[in-house]
Amino acid sequence: MSGTGGIGGAGGTAVADLRELLRGEVIGPADSGYDEARALYNAMIDRRPAVVARCADTTDVRAALRYARDHDMDLSVRGGGHSGAGQSVVDGALVVDLSDGLRWVRVDPEARTALVGGGTQLGDLDHEAHGYGLGVPAGVMSTTGVGGLTLGGGHGHLTRRYGLTVDSLTGADVVLADGTTVTASADEHPDLFWALRGGGGNFGIVTAFRFALHPVDTVGLGVTLWEPERIGHVLRWYREFLPNAPEDVNGFFAVLTVAPGPPFPEELHHRKMCGVVWCLTGPTDEESLAEALAPVAEPGPPAFHFATPIPYPALQAMFDELIPKGLQWYWRGDLFDRITDDAVDTHREFLERMPTELSTMHLYPVDGATRRTGPMDTAWAYRDAVWSGVIAGIGTEPAEADAVRAWARDYWSALHPQSMGAAYVNFLGEEEGEGRVRDTYRGHYDRLREVKRTYDPDNVFHHNQNIAP
Numbered sequence: 007m008s009g010t011g012g013i014g015g016a017g018g019t020a021v022a023d024l025r026e027l028l029r030g031e032v033i034g035p036a037d038s039g040y041d042e043a044r045a046l047y048n049a050m051i052d053r054r055p056a057v058v059a060r061c062a063d064t065t066d067v068r069a070a071l072r073y074a075r076d077h078d079m080d081l082s083v084r085g086g087g088h089s090g091a092g093q094s095v096v097d098g099a100l101v102v103d104l105s106d107g108l109r110w111v112r113v114d115p116e117a118r119t120a121l122v123g124g125g126t127q128l129g130d131l132d133h134e135a136h137g138y139g140l141g142v143p144a145g146v147m148s149t150t151g152v153g154g155l156t157l158g159g160g161h162g163h164l165t166r167r168y169g170l171t172v173d174s175l176t177g178a179d180v181v182l183a184d185g186t187t188v189t190a191s192a193d194e195h196p197d198l199f200w201a202l203r204g205g206g207g208n209f210g211i212v213t214a215f216r217f218a219l220h221p222v223d224t225v226g227l228g229v230t231l232w233e234p235e236r237i238g239h240v241l242r243w244y245r246e247f248l249p250n251a252p253e254d255v256n257g258f259f260a261v262l263t264v265a266p267g268p269p270f271p272e273e274l275h276h277r278k279m280c281g282v283v284w285c286l287t288g289p290t291d292e293e294s295l296a297e298a299l300a301p302v303a304e305p306g307p308p309a310f311h312f313a314t315p316i317p318y319p320a321l322q323a324m325f326d327e328l329i330p331k332g333l334q335w336y337w338r339g340d341l342f343d344r345i346t347d348d349a350v351d352t353h354r355e356f357l358e359r360m361p362t363e364l365s366t367m368h369l370y371p372v373d374g375a376t377r378r379t380g381p382m383d384t385a386w387a388y389r390d391a392v393w394s395g396v397i398a399g400i401g402t403e404p405a406e407a408d409a410v411r412a413w414a415r416d417y418w419s420a421l422h423p424q425s426m427g428a429a430y431v432n433f434l435g436e437e438e439g440e441g442r443v444r445d446t447y448r449g450h451y452d453r454l455r456e457v458k459r460t461y462d463p464d465n466v467f468h469h470n471q472n473i474a475p
């Protein structure tokens with residue numbers, strides 16, 4: 007598909023036609039709900055699709071896909087709407103929106119599995135699984151979509167303990183470009199199953215994911231903050247401590263501005279600092295948490311340290327209010343197998359230059375249990391990485407967009423030579439180009455292209471980090 011469809015041709019009647027075909031709500035530019043339906047998490051992106059098809063079920067998904075193909079309309083797929091590049095909502099396109107009718111979770115506590123609709127948010131899955139003391143390793147915000155996150159790989163607080171999100175994926179129901187529905191698993195369409203585990207939204211529309219669940223109940227949340235001038239000591243300590251820590255210790259490093267509220271004391275509010283957010287999946291009594299995190303004193307006394315037991319879903323929802331939908335986002339990422347002295351200097355410089363209070367840089371650990379899956383077993387190509395870094399310029403007002411964009415770009419340019427030369431696919435921006443997508447997939451790229459040629463030879467699914475057939 008050329009991607010030039012849209013309002014032209016038969017697209018103008020798409021809203022009326024699709025209303026006859028679909029059970030779910032169909033929203034066009036003339037409808038009062040249009041602005042809400044097209045809004046993305048990232049308010050820096052403002053796109054006007056021809057129609058948003060809020061699919062009620064798989065039959066609606068197939069009908070919407072068929073309609074787009076028959077009428078040469080451009081098509082995008084929306085799960086949780088968290089794409090930083092806004093690839094799930096496209097000007098003039100038909101948006102296959104899964105976030106309403108395909109937002110559901112069914113947990114089988116005996117089998118320790120979950121069947122999850124393609125438009126579900128992480129918080130829905132955390133909530134249902136937690137009812138049985140179970141969980142899936144995924145991202146650090148409850149409002150992110152299971153769909154986009156899983157298809158890119160997925161990492162978060164439980165990664166060192168249980169691996170990437172795709173390492174717990176055991177199957178997926180997929181609507182393919184030709185409208186047929188298949189199940190992909192180790193036994194059925196294994197080539198597709200391999201590609202779905204990291205290859206992004208290139209291969210079809212996933213209407214349901216099957217996950218193996220793990221025991222996760224109350225976890226230990228820790229936050230340690232240090233003064234900005236200690237960043238050199240902190241990073242030199244952290245780069246040794248974290249990779250050698252037991253797998254039940256996860257801690258992502260951050261440069262940040264302290265939020266003005268509990269648990270932080272007032273004298274730290276609005277101050278730039280560096281720190282680590284910990285998630286401990288071992289024993290969570292006071293003594294055990296204190297013992298596990300005793301090493302935080304080694305780089306010098308923290309300005310703030312706090313550790314407490316917390317239900318896993320509450321940890322996952324911790325940032326939801328701080329960074330709600332509708333902010334200005336610009337992010338850049340890279341993967342790291344070490345933190346060099348030059349990288350330490352760069353982090354120090356850009357911590358001082360942070361343009362807004364919400365802007366931040368995170369280094370998420372992707373070692374530990376991630377290494378238990380072989381490098382060729384899934385499309386995720388960096389099992390030798392230790393951190394997945396993201397530089398997120400975040401503003402509250404459109405007037406801040408230029409400043410957050412410039413800071414993130416300059417920080418990334420300075421840091422990139424100290425990286426493994428590629429980013430986690432879900433931390434790529436839209437304009438980064440085919441070369442960066444190739445780098446993300448390293449030696450897996452050609453195999454991914456072969457799978458793409460088999461399942462989507464016309465590149466119907468091209469609003470993603472595209473692997474062209």
Ligand code: FAD
Nearest residue numbers: 085086087088089094124145146151153154155161207212
């Ligand atoms: P959408 O914008 O809905 O979709 C993005 C793309 O995914 C679509 O264009 C489509 O190609 C594809 N897609 C989505 N659902 C489906 C489906 N069911 N079938 C086929 N294709 C589909 N990532 C992490 O790994 N860990 C984190 O901790 C983390 N934290 C984040 C925090 C925030 C605030 C944000 C904004 C993002 C975060 N991310 C994280 C990145 C996140 O994984 C990606 O942005 C991801 O694409 C979001 O998925 P979504 O379904 O919400 O996005």
